[in-house]
Amino acid sequence: MKDLVRILIAPLVWLAAFSAVYGLHGVICGFAVDGTVFGLSLARVLLVTAYVLAILVQVVLLWALYQDRFSSASVFVNFVGRASGWVGVIAAVWTMLPAVLTTYCG
Amino acid sequence: MNVVTRHRRLDAIWASERGFRGWFSTVNHTDLGRMFLVTSFFFFIIGGILAMLIRAQLATPDSAFAGPDIYNQIFTMHGTIMMFLFAIPAFEGLAIYLLPKILGTRDLAFPRLTAYGYWCYVFGGSMLLVAMLLGIAPDSGWFMYTPLSNAIYSPGINTDFWLIGITFVEISAIAAAAEICVSILKFRAPGMTLAKMPIFAWYALVTALMILTGFPPLILGSILLEVERAFGFPFFQVELGGDSLLWQHLFWLFGHPEVYIIFLPAAGIVSTVLPVMCRTTLIGYGWIVAAIVALAFLSFGLWVHHMFTTGIPHMGLAFFSAASTLVAVPTAVQLFAWIGTMWKGRPELHLPMLHIMGFFATFVIGGLTGVMVAMVPFNWQVHDTAFITAHLHYVLFGGFVFPVFAGIYYWLPHVSGRKRFFRLGEFAFWLIFVGFHVTFFAMHWVGLLGQRRRIDTYTPEDGWTLINLISSVGSFVLSIGIAMVLLDVILHVLSSRKIRRNPWQAGTLDWAMMTPPPSYNFASLPHVDSRHPLADNPALPVRLAQGHGYLGTPRADWRETLMVDAATGRPEAHVIYPANTRLPILMSAVTGIFFLGLLLKTYWMVPIGMVGVAGLALRWVWMLGRRDDLGAQHVGQGVILPHASATDRSPGWWGSLFLMFANATLFGCLLFGFAFLWTVAPGWPPLVRFEPSFIELGVGVAAALGTALALRVAMAAVRNARATLPALGIALTGAVVFGACCAVMLWRAPPPVDHAYAATLFVLGSYGLFHAVLIVLMTGHLIARVWQGYTSPARRSEFAVVSLWGDYVAVIGSLVLLVGHLSGLSL
Ligand code: HEM
Ligand SMILES: [Cu+2]
Numbered sequence: 001m002k003d004l005v006r007i008l009i010a011p012l013v014w015l016a017a018f019s020a021v022y023g024l025h026g027v028i029c030g031f032a033v034d035g036t037v038f039g040l041s042l043a044r045v046l047l048v049t050a051y052v053l054a055i056l057v058q059v060v061l062l063w064a065l066y067q068d069r070f071s072s073a074s075v076f077v078n079f080v081g082r083a084s085g086w087v088g089v090i091a092a093v094w095t096m097l098p099a100v101l102t103t104y105c106g
Numbered sequence: 107m108n109v110v111t112r113h114r115r116l117d118a119i120w121a122s123e124r125g126f127r128g129w130f131s132t133v134n135h136t137d138l139g140r141m142f143l144v145t146s147f148f149f150f151i152i153g154g155i156l157a158m159l160i161r162a163q164l165a166t167p168d169s170a171f172a173g174p175d176i177y178n179q180i181f182t183m184h185g186t187i188m189m190f191l192f193a194i195p196a197f198e199g200l201a202i203y204l205l206p207k208i209l210g211t212r213d214l215a216f217p218r219l220t221a222y223g224y225w226c227y228v229f230g231g232s233m234l235l236v237a238m239l240l241g242i243a244p245d246s247g248w249f250m251y252t253p254l255s256n257a258i259y260s261p262g263i264n265t266d267f268w269l270i271g272i273t274f275v276e277i278s279a280i281a282a283a284a285e286i287c288v289s290i291l292k293f294r295a296p297g298m299t300l301a302k303m304p305i306f307a308w309y310a311l312v313t314a315l316m317i318l319t320g321f322p323p324l325i326l327g328s329i330l331l332e333v334e335r336a337f338g339f340p341f342f343q344v345e346l347g348g349d350s351l352l353w354q355h356l357f358w359l360f361g362h363p364e365v366y367i368i369f370l371p372a373a374g375i376v377s378t379v380l381p382v383m384c385r386t387t388l389i390g391y392g393w394i395v396a397a398i399v400a401l402a403f404l405s406f407g408l409w410v411h412h413m414f415t416t417g418i419p420h421m422g423l424a425f426f427s428a429a430s431t432l433v434a435v436p437t438a439v440q441l442f443a444w445i446g447t448m449w450k451g452r453p454e455l456h457l458p459m460l461h462i463m464g465f466f467a468t469f470v471i472g473g474l475t476g477v478m479v480a481m482v483p484f485n486w487q488v489h490d491t492a493f494i495t496a497h498l499h500y501v502l503f504g505g506f507v508f509p510v511f512a513g514i515y516y517w518l519p520h521v522s523g524r525k526r527f528f529r530l531g532e533f534a535f536w537l538i539f540v541g542f543h544v545t546f547f548a549m550h551w552v553g554l555l556g557q558r559r560r561i562d563t564y565t566p567e568d569g570w571t572l573i574n575l576i577s578s579v580g581s582f583v584l585s586i587g588i589a590m591v592l593l594d595v596i597l598h599v600l601s602s603r604k605i606r607r608n609p610w611q612a613g614t615l616d617w618a619m620m621t622p623p624p625s626y627n628f629a630s631l632p633h634v635d636s637r638h639p640l641a642d643n644p645a646l647p648v649r650l651a652q653g654h655g656y657l658g659t660p661r662a663d664w665r666e667t668l669m670v671d672a673a674t675g676r677p678e679a680h681v682i683y684p685a686n687t688r689l690p691i692l693m694s695a696v697t698g699i700f701f702l703g704l705l706l707k708t709y710w711m712v713p714i715g716m717v718g719v720a721g722l723a724l725r726w727v728w729m730l731g732r733r734d735d736l737g738a739q740h741v742g743q744g745v746i747l748p749h750a751s752a753t754d755r756s757p758g759w760w761g762s763l764f765l766m767f768a769n770a771t772l773f774g775c776l777l778f779g780f781a782f783l784w785t786v787a788p789g790w791p792p793l794v795r796f797e798p799s800f801i802e803l804g805v806g807v808a809a810a811l812g813t814a815l816a817l818r819v820a821m822a823a824v825r826n827a828r829a830t831l832p833a834l835g836i837a838l839t840g841a842v843v844f845g846a847c848c849a850v851m852l853w854r855a856p857p858p859v860d861h862a863y864a865a866t867l868f869v870l871g872s873y874g875l876f877h878a879v880l881i882v883l884m885t886g887h888l889i890a891r892v893w894q895g896y897t898s899p900a901r902r903s904e905f906a907v908v909s910l911w912g913d914y915v916a917v918i919g920s921l922v923l924l925v926g927h928l929s930g931l932s933l
Binding site for chain 2 (some may be wrong): 001002003004007008011014015018019021022023025026027029030031035042047056071074075076077079080083084090091094095096097098101102103104105
């Protein structure tokens with residue numbers, strides 16, 4: 001079971017983060033969140049923070065998957081786990097990139 | 107004991123009843139796998155005939171072949187049958203037939219559940235067929251969009267057939283998926299670590315996990331829509347706080363993963379068959395496993411790409427456009443692994459290989475048009491045109507039907523033990539390949555010229571006449587090809603040239619047995635220490651038949667097998683399966699009474715169905731009990747194992763775990779729906795709210811948590827041979843109190859027909875109440891067990907199962923009450 005977790009955890013966390021960021025975006029547009037912090041729009045700050053957090057979490061996960069302490073006895077499981085750790089990082093950076101780039105409501 | 111005596115003894119224990127009566131009582135995976143496959147191909151033919159009707163209608167302008175009403179039914183039923191009654195059951199059939207054999211064991215984890223799933227599929231599918239014969243088939247398209255499908259715009263019974271029939275069929279998908287997960291993780295040949303699993307098992311495992319996550323959103327959506335249609339709860343009605351976009355979200359949350367659920371097993375066939383055709387082994391096993399895991403997860407982050415034209419904000423569109431392009435990468439990884447495999451080996455152009463080449467050519471084109479439609483501006487141009495229909499058939503036909511044909515021709519000698527006689531198959535392949543591409547290439551073209559999908563006719567002035575005619579001619583060539591495949595299969599079964607064992611020289615365990623396979627698969631279970639056990643040790647089949655593996659000596663009338671550790675494949679427990687029984691077909695018939703009552707609005711049948719199912723379910727588990735301890739058993743190779751009921755992690759525990767996973771997804775979708783309506787739908791926050799009560803909330807949560815705790819105490823007590831009844835009594839009381847708190851919530855909530863808010867609360871409360879009843883039944887069962895002397899430290903596994911459910915209900919129960927009561931606070 002632990003081995004399965006090693007394989008599934010990174011993309012699972014990506015899916016959760018992706019849904020959460022999409023949800024946050026929904027909430028921002030649904031409740032018409034406006035206002036500013038430090039001269040930047042609050043909505044943008046929230047979205048970019050969430051984006052950066054999501055990437056950070058993935059990076060930490062990837063780091064952990066390379067540590068002996070969290071590794072499996074099986075070479076194969078370690079390989080697949082780390083590969084899916086990379087998938088998590090790449091997916092987080094790429095799929096949530098619009099948080100930085102596009103207009104948010106409209 | 108010599109080989110023949112062993113065979114006779116084992117066959118007497120494992121065989122199904124002779125003749126057609128055996129169909130109704132068999133629980134054997136070989137029988138049920140074949141029945142699944144035959145039934146799914148029956149539906150493929152029906153779906154194919156409907157496709158011919160579509161193409162006949164569209165062949166000429168101003169066609170009067172079918173009116174719009176009938177045409178709507180035809181394409182809806184074509185899509186529905188192909189997706190739900192052909193593709194998914196065909197995967198289930200293949201997995202059920204193949205997995206125990208390729209994993210080196212004797213059956214799946216829950217033989218009776220296999221049969222129950224099959225009959226649910228047959229009964230649910232029959233409902234849809236009856237609707238079609240009566241001319242009242244569903245007609246709102248295979249994705250049943252609201253508001254078109256609600257009671258105002260689709261008043262008749264047509265849509266109800268879809269919602270109820272499909273939900274009935276989904277039960278079989280969920281049952282099969284949970285069973286496949288447990289079987290792959292716990293029922294393998296000893297020694298088979300995760301890294302040594304045949305690649306097909308990885309594909310099946312990931313697919314099954316995806317079914318458990320992907321189908322609950324649709325089941326929930328269908329329940330909500332049916333409740334809206336029948337009782338007027340306005341989940342999708344904008345005037346009363348609902349939102350038709352909620353349906354689209356729930357549908358595509360299922361619908362997009364669905365296409366990968368269809369594609370992955372087909373890719374699994376390719377990864378299994380291709381190396382054998384190339385006389386080599388698969389390149390990049392680890393990469394492929396990582397790719398399919400990635401594919402599975404990414405595919406759950408794409409669903410909004412079906413909703414690009416619904417007016418979602420730009421950023422939302424961009425998220426899903428980006429995710430949709432990314433999903434092409436893991437697919438490409440697999441393609442490169444396959445190309446590398448061909449490079450490394452010496453491809454031989456046998457018939458399965460021909461179909462694999464057809465798959466490559468077609469699927470790659472479908473993948474490319476897929477990336478095209480993932481681009482939002484292009485998507486806006488071609489949305490709802492024949493271009494989309496063409497794309498989806500390149501993916502579905504190319505990505506599923508070709509590989510399945512490859513699989514059929516590869517495993518046909520295994521199923522029948524015979525050799526292919528005529529060369530019909532090669533000819534059929536070319537007809538299918540050419541016919542397919544003519545049909546659907548033309549549809550891309552006419553789609554770009556503006557022909558919309560789902561139109562029953564067009565005029566000569568549209569300028570689409572010639573292209574449509576070409577497409578229709580192509581489709582008839584295609585169907586002649588498919589008919590020839592069927593003829594070929596029938597001739598194959600009738601011809602009488604026996605094959606020698608392992609005609610393809612494959613290395614996997616499915617070929618390490620007699621063909622056609624005996625009822626028990628292996629006379630003794632192998633110990634596996636490589637990914638290609640048969641290639642490494644060609645003498646293996648003989649050694650196994652001589653009883654040199656595990657469980658080589660039949661005992662009593664036990665259907666014995668082993669349970670192993672999920673990661674390492676170390677033998678863990680001894681399992682005795684239940685034997686042939688008609689209980690599964692009976693239980694699915696009674697399940698049918700429940701659904702039929704809903705469909706025909708004869709609501710008195712519904713409680714009868716529910717009580718019947720509960721009663722039969724109790725009988726189902728009761729039959730597994732024993733009144734004496736079995737003690738540890740010698741299973742061969744000097745290994746001694748406890749019986750599974752002397753452990754806390756029995757097959758039932760694992761099955762519950764995966765079922766709960768699907769259940770939790772359903773619950774999560776319900777919460778998502780609530781949050782979605784609250785933030786997006788107009789008419790929120792609702793004017794009339796539920797009046798929160800912190801006493802009810804506190805008592806309910808405490809009762810739910812107390813139940814879980816008491817069940818844990820009972821579990822510890824039975825393990826240490828102490829009295830369990832006090833703890834079980836407390837658990838029972840707790841569950842009743844928790845149920846009462848849910849009932850009070852339902853009672854006090856505003857009328858559910860007034861606003862989607864109250865309607866959602868109603869569903870939440872009912873969900874809690876349902877689980878309270880479940881715990882009452884389960885705890886009652888344990889009490890009866892203790893009373894009748896069925897429990898001891900060596901017969902304790904049911905306590906762990908019930909305790910697991912208790913934990914689950916503590917979590918969801920607390921959430922139900924919290925969400926319900928807190929939603930009443932106006933801040
Ligand atoms: C046997 C050859 C097949 C032919 C000639 C064919 C033809 C067609 C055509 C012409 C349509 C468009 C109907 C319209 O828009 O008016 C259609 C729709 C569809 N087909 Fe097929 N098809 C075939 C096989 C399949 C298979 C194997 C699958 C799935 C595994 C499939 C799934 C669908 C779906 C989901 C739709 C959409 C239905 C809807 O719009 O509600 N088809 N098919
Ligand atoms: Cu999609």
